[in-house]
Amino acid sequence: MTGTDEFGFPIARGFPTIDTPGMAQVDLLMVQFYGISLPQMMENAGCALALVARRRYLPGDLADRHVVVLAGFGGNGGGAMVAARRLAGWGAQVSLVPSGSADALKGMPADQCAILKAMGILPGEVPRMPPDLILDGLIGYSLRGAPEGRADALIDWANRQDAPVLALDVPSGFDAINGTPHNPFIRADATLTLALPKSGLQDGGAANATGALYLADISVPPALYRRLAPPLDVPPFLDGDIMRLL
Ligand SMILES: NC(=O)C1=CN([C@@H]2O[C@H](COP(=O)(O)OP(=O)(O)OC[C@H]3O[C@@H](n4cnc5c(N)ncnc54)[C@H](O)[C@@H]3O)[C@@H](O)[C@H]2O)[C@H](O)CC1
Numbered sequence: 213m214t215g216t217d218e219f220g221f222p223i224a225r226g227f228p229t230i231d232t233p234g235m236a237q238v239d240l241l242m243v244q245f246y247g248i249s250l251p252q253m254m255e256n257a258g259c260a261l262a263l264v265a266r267r268r269y270l271p272g273d274l275a276d277r278h279v280v281v282l283a284g285f286g287g288n289g290g291g292a293m294v295a296a297r298r299l300a301g302w303g304a305q306v307s308l309v310p311s312g313s314a315d316a317l318k319g320m321p322a323d324q325c326a327i328l329k330a331m332g333i334l335p336g337e338v339p340r341m342p343p344d345l346i347l348d349g350l351i352g353y354s355l356r357g358a359p360e361g362r363a364d365a366l367i368d369w370a371n372r373q374d375a376p377v378l379a380l381d382v383p384s385g386f387d388a389i390n391g392t393p394h395n396p397f398i399r400a401d402a403t404l405t406l407a408l409p410k411s412g413l414q415d416g417g418a419a420n421a422t423g424a425l426y427l428a429d430i431s432v433p434p435a436l437y438r439r440l441a442p443p444l445d446v447p448p449f450l451d452g453d454i455m456r457l458l
């Protein structure tokens with residue numbers, strides 16, 4: 213560790229990068245070898261996102277602080293909805309904006325959305341009231357080509373707002389492997405990437421798409437990385453669950 217950033221997050225160097233096929237291997241080993249489920253990882257991811265949101269953007273009392281959560285239909289959207297739940301629990305006013313009809317959500321994102329509905333947070337359109345913060349959970353490392361449809365429109369909307377955007381895992385529209393920005397891509401003020409920094413995020417990506425780059429521990433055992441082909445040597449998160457990388 214080489215000190216902390218201005219928000220008190222430990223600064224870390226020496227974490228290797230990983231590409232999307234490598235992350236797919238990690239997810240498989242987590243589930244099949246260790247029995248650590250995707251919902252468990254998603255819970256860790258979303259909680260870490262909410263913690264970065266609170267400490268970096270919403271210090272103090274969260275009452276009257278308005279957060280718009282943009283949520284896609286995959287694991288990225290599910291993690292963002294966990295963060296929505298945590299921030300709402302801490303008193304923030306949360307608007308949930310899915311990238312399609314919420315009735316069409318399936319699997320874990322649908323489960324997360326059902327929890328939010330039970331809490332009285334109903335999926336809807338982007339609100340007229342300007343937000344204090346936008347969480348980008350539209351598309352993660354499974355982006356395929358340039359964003360289309362509602363995701364495309366919501367990325368444009370987010371980039372037009374004065375509020376900062378905090379991206380989950382990768383800025384949506386940004387290729388996590390090779391760092392190619394598609395049109396459009398989220399211009400994040402900060403990005404919280406999960407488990408290991410994705411290879412395309414190394415230098416913040418083209419045009420510094422990521423902004424400040426954080427890394428969250430989602431409870432991958434370091435020994436798992438030595439089972440990958442090729443193996444990776446990853447240090448434990450000794451100084452905290454959330455590290456500042458860039
Ligand atoms: N081990 C981990 O790091 C974990 C990461 N998690 C999070 O899950 C996502 C990856 O989830 P996945 O379900 O594979 O997909 P995505 O959420 O990235 O996106 C799929 C979603 O996006 C749509 N889509 C893809 N390309 C486009 C496009 N060009 N235009 C519009 N829409 C697009 C696609 O149709 C799907 O609906 C990872 O990034 C993390 O955030 C988990 O929490 C578990 C562990």
Ligand SMILES: [K+]
Binds near residue numbers: 380381
């Ligand atoms: K994202």
